[in-house]
Amino acid sequence: MIKEYEYMRKNVEERFILDYGQLEGTINITGPLETAALIRGYSDFLIDLIRNPKHVHQLLRKVNDTLLSWIKFFEKFQGTPLSRL
Numbered sequence: 001m002i003k004e005y006e007y008m009r010k011n012v013e014e015r016f017i018l019d020y021g022q023l024e025g026t027i028n029i030t031g032p033l034e035t036a037a038l039i040r041g042y043s044d045f046l047i048d049l050i051r052n053p054k055h056v057h058q059l060l061r062k063v064n065d066t067l068l069s070w071i072k073f074f075e076k077f078q079g080t081p082l083s084r085l
Contacts, residue, residue: 002074027075036059040059
């Protein structure tokens, strides 16, 4: 994904980056619940909510930690919106 952002930043006209703000200081991720459901499969995830709530909790914790790590990593690469003001 980083390579794709680098490519886009090098090849997209600056006016589009400035007008739409999609490549500077932004990140688009799916939330922890949606990501966990995609990993497990929606039906199994919903069944697990009732049958295996401890496993769901563990999965959500791992997914949340991973997403937070990704955001922190991406901030080092991309910066934050406030860092450019």
